Amino acid sequence: MRARAIPLIARYAAMLLLAAFFLFPLVYMIASSFKPDGVVLSDADSLAAFLPIPFVGVENYVDAIERASVFRSFFNSMVISGSIVGLGLVVNSLLGYALARLRFRGRTLLVAFVIALIIIPFEALAVPLLFLSAQLGWLDTYHVQILPFVANPLFIYLFYTFFLNVPVEIEEAARIDGAGPLRTFVSVVAPLAKPAYATVAILGFLFSWGQFLWPVMVTRGIDVRPLALGIGTFKTTPPVQWGDIMAYGALMTIPLVIIFLIFQRYFVQGVASSGVKG
Numbered sequence: 001m002r003a004r005a006i007p008l009i010a011r012y013a014a015m016l017l018l019a020a021f022f023l024f025p026l027v028y029m030i031a032s033s034f035k036p037d038g039v040v041l042s043d044a045d046s047l048a049a050f051l052p053i054p055f056v057g058v059e060n061y062v063d064a065i066e067r068a069s070v071f072r073s074f075f076n077s078m079v080i081s082g083s084i085v086g087l088g089l090v091v092n093s094l095l096g097y098a099l100a101r102l103r104f105r106g107r108t109l110l111v112a113f114v115i116a117l118i119i120i121p122f123e124a125l126a127v128p129l130l131f132l133s134a135q136l137g138w139l140d141t142y143h144v145q146i147l148p149f150v151a152n153p154l155f156i157y158l159f160y161t162f163f164l165n166v167p168v169e170i171e172e173a174a175r176i177d178g179a180g181p182l183r184t185f186v187s188v189v190a191p192l193a194k195p196a197y198a199t200v201a202i203l204g205f206l207f208s209w210g211q212f213l214w215p216v217m218v219t220r221g222i223d224v225r226p227l228a229l230g231i232g233t234f235k236t237t238p239p240v241q242w243g244d245i246m247a248y249g250a251l252m253t254i255p256l257v258i259i260f261l262i263f264q265r266y267f268v269q270g271v272a273s274s275g276v277k278g
């Protein structure tokens with residue numbers, strides 16, 4: 001028993017150290033958001049950096065909200081991220097299901113094309129996409145920040161690999177009972193794909209919530225700008241107050257942490273069933 005326990009203890013200890021390492025920036029940011037500006041950087045080289053001492057309450061959060069129009073930016077981010085995730089779940093799951101079930105000439109080539117698109121960075125497409133958006137008159141709107149990111153090759157591939165592992169017999173039984181293709185997908189297949197949907201929802205929300213380059217290129221004013229662009233307010237509008245910056249960062253990060261904690265069980269299942277297989 002002891003011989004088996006030692007590797008197990010060592011494994012858990014390594015995982016705890018790794019988790020603590022990744023939590024350091026988050027703990028430092030939240031602790032610093034409750035400190036005076038002059039203390040944030042002076043404590044950075046000691047363990048005091050991870051303690052909210054001296055404590056100034058929510059003063060930094062109030063300043064950050066007033067200086068950066070947080071409520072408007074938060075609303076914009078929710079509209080943009082929510083639309084990308086909602087529309088993306090429908091579009092990407094239908095495309096992934098079609099690739100997994102339909103048999104047609106060129107299907108293998110199309111799957112390979114989707115996989116190839118995953119490795120193309122968005123920066124390579126940003127300039128021609130900006131030119132096209134300007135020609136369509138879409139600049140400084142919500143839909144220019146939503147529509148280009150609804151269909152995602154990575155998410156299509158995740159759904160594709162998941163649906164490949166769903167038994168075909170279940171769908172055949174539904175068709176025998178009189179269900180059409182759409183009814184079969186909505187009532188039978190989609191409920192089985194909850195882990196895949198949760199995985200795509202979390203990854204899609206994380207990607208869209210932190211999007212910075214594209215909003216910088218296509219927005220001009222505060223009306224449709226997301227939260228990620230608000231951080232620039234603290235660098236261009238003096239004085240530079242690090243307590244306010246940390247508070248703003250915490251306001252951006254906390255929603256992501258909450259969403260992940262709510263859906264983490266499905267996320268782990270989705271990664272295990274979709275990301276590893278195939």
